[in-house]
Amino acid sequence: MDQNAEENTVATESQSGKSNLIKGSAWMTAGSIFSRILGAIYIIPWNIWFGSALTATLANALFAKGYNIYSLFLIISTAGIPGAISKQIAHYNALNEYSAGNQLFKQGLKIMTWMGIISAAVMYFGAPFLAQWFAGGSVHAIPVLRALAIALLVIPLMSLMRGYFQGYAQMAPSAISQFIEQVARVIYMLAATYFIMQVQKGSYVSAVTQSTFAAFIGAVFGLGILVFYFVKQLPHLHKLSRNSKHELDVSNKNFFTEIMHQAVPFIVLDSGIVLFQLFDQSTFNTMMASFQHLSQNALNSMYALFAFNANKLIMIVVSLSTAMAVTAIPLLSSAYSRDNQAEIQEQIANILQLFFLIMIPAAFGMYAVAKPLYILFYRYNQLGVYLLQFSSIVAIFLGLFTVLSAVLQGLYQNKMAIKYFLVGFVVKMLVQYPCILIFSVFGPLLATVIGMAVTCWLMLRFLKKRFAFRLQQSVNRTCGIFMISVLMLCAILVFDFIAYNSFASTGRLWAIILLIIEVVLGILIYGYLILKTRLGEKILGHRLRLLRNKLRIK
Structure with a gap:
């Protein structure tokens, strides 16, 4: 009886963890996807209002260079603390020490306030130096x-x-605030750009400057939403705190040391993709110029094709993995705190399988619709289309790195996660020049794939050895997902080829029509096959079985 009861408990916890993973991922994915889509759609009118294709491309390059530097400062200014707070609050909540988690949060507020002030001051006053070293000496990057x-x-x-709410496995406030933040940001930047470029007939530098200032406008609105949810839940949070065990001596506990100890790995790993991009930004023009005699404008235009144009679109896909990573960390931390090895193994397998179930078809789908998608956002450019297709494959490796590093952090394997990332980054640095020499503008992307592949392989090998999760099951199901995705990819590519050869148009209207048809076709093919093979319900459970029965797919 005791053994059966224990098995039932493990099964219940496993199903609960899987349900929380799916539910949390759904909220974060929805918020992230809507935000990313909105953050990409603005590009259409934004580029049009700049007038010529060259001006729009230069504006994109300037925007990308400024944002890459800002992204690194943003990661440093938050110091990985939101992720650390999420992880540690889940840890204390699992031990029924809610009051300790609240103390941790209060300490985090003080640290964040000062980190924001210091980082803002350094970036503002150090702008000339940063522009010189990381933006090719462009004076336009300073404002x-x-x-x-x-x-x-x-x-x-x-x-x-956001980290506080995620520690309580409440993903809705984060997702909603993320969406509202993006809405406010896009409204301001579009209004400012239209006024500067269309009404005042001003400089593209001024328009880009105001477009980037929109980040502040969006942040104010996003913070407002979170404060609203926090105030609304205060009575419930106070009740949990009062009913805590209170066995930890929080007065003597050095929360600052604890926060920073957990935060440092988040800084390194959260900045992983940004560091890869900054390395491209710092080396691309110099390396290209060493064997091709091109003007600065030509180099900036080539850089913009993959670093802004393609990257802006593939980050919609990568955001899927970010959403899963945010959900996974507190769930794994909670299981680790309870020393529940069975749940840890189950969670690792669930996270990987859910990632591939969503990520592979999303990346392959973007590859398939690259031509109409690129035309819709940036006008027709064959090289741009090829770069978007290649970048779609790169997105799988970026996403897998995001998820695996989150899994390792959730399981308190921070040193190993950092070690494997640094190995991959060194590999990227070593192969960058030969890749650019041989493959030109595709070189930085190929170097990223090689570096990230090395990192992901090392992380997977460690997880298998340390936690013995069901790797073979995950591999088998991933192979099934891959084959179904390839069938979907081939069908769309054939349709796309016939459509563009039947109607030789590279206009936006035809691109919109084709994009809608191809997206629907892809969803129908992948959706039918994932239900027909019953692969989806093996990963997501009874929800898809009910859907399959409802659609009468045998």
């Missing part, structure tokens, strides 16, 4: 960096509050 610096005063606090 852009200073406009972005203002947002650092608000975003660390907003990120901390």
Whole structure:
């Protein structure tokens, strides 16, 4: 009886963890996807209002250079603390020490306030130096960096509050605030750009500067939503705190040391993709110029094709993995705190399988619709289309790195996660020049794939050895997902080829029509096959079985 009861408990916890993973991922995915889509759609009118294709491309390059530097400062200013707070609050909640988690949160608020002020000041006053070293000495980047610096005063606090809610496995406040933040940001940047470029007939530098200042506007609105949810839940949070065990001596506990100990790995790993992009930004023009005689404008235009144009679109796909990573960390931390090895093994397998179930078809789908998608956002450019297709494959490796590093952090394997990332980054640095020499503008992307592949392989090998999760099951199901995705990819590519050869148009209207048809076709093919093979319900459970029965798919 005791053994049966124990098995039932393990099964219940496993199903609960799986349900929380799916539910949390759904909220974070929805918020992240809507935000990313909105953050990409603005590009259409934004580029049109700049007038010529060259001006739009230069504006994109300037925007990308400023944002890459800002992204690194943003990660440093938050110091990985939101992720650490999420992880540790889940740890204390699992031990019924809610009051300790609240003390941790209060300490985090103080740290975040000062980190925001210091980071904003360094970025604002150090803008000339940063532009010189990381933006090719462009004086145009200085006002852009200073406009972005203002947002650092608000975003660390907003990120901390998101981490607090995520520690309680409440993903809705984070998702909704993320969406509202993006809406406010896009409205401001479009209004400012239209006024500067269309009404005033001003400089593209001024338009980009105001577009980046929109990050501050969005952050204010996002923080406001989180404060609203926090105030609304205060009575419930106070009740949990009062009913805590109170066995930890929080007065003597050095929360600052604890926060920083957990935060440092988040800084390194959260900045992983950004560091890869900054390395591209710092080396691409120099390396290309060493064997091709091109003007600065030509080099910036080539850089913009993969670093802004393609990257802006593939980050929609990568955000899927970010949503899963945010959900996975507190769930794994909670299981680790209870020393529940069975649940840890189950969670690792669930996270990987859910990732591939969503990520592979999303990346392959973007590859298939690259031509109409690129035309819709940026006008027709065959090289741009090829770069978007290649970047879609890169997205799988970026996403897998995001998820695996989150899994290792949730399981308190921070040193190993950092070690494997650094190995991959060194590999990227070593192969960058030969890749650019041989493959030109595709070189930085190929170097990223090689570096990330090495990192992901090392992380998977460690997880298998340390936690003995069901790797073979995950591999088998991933192979099934891959084959179904390939069938979907081939069908769309054939349709796309016939459509563009039947109607030789590269206009936006035809691109929109084709994009809608191809997206629907892809969803129908993948959806039918994933239900027909019953692969989806093996990963997501009874929800898809009910859907399959409802659709009468045998």
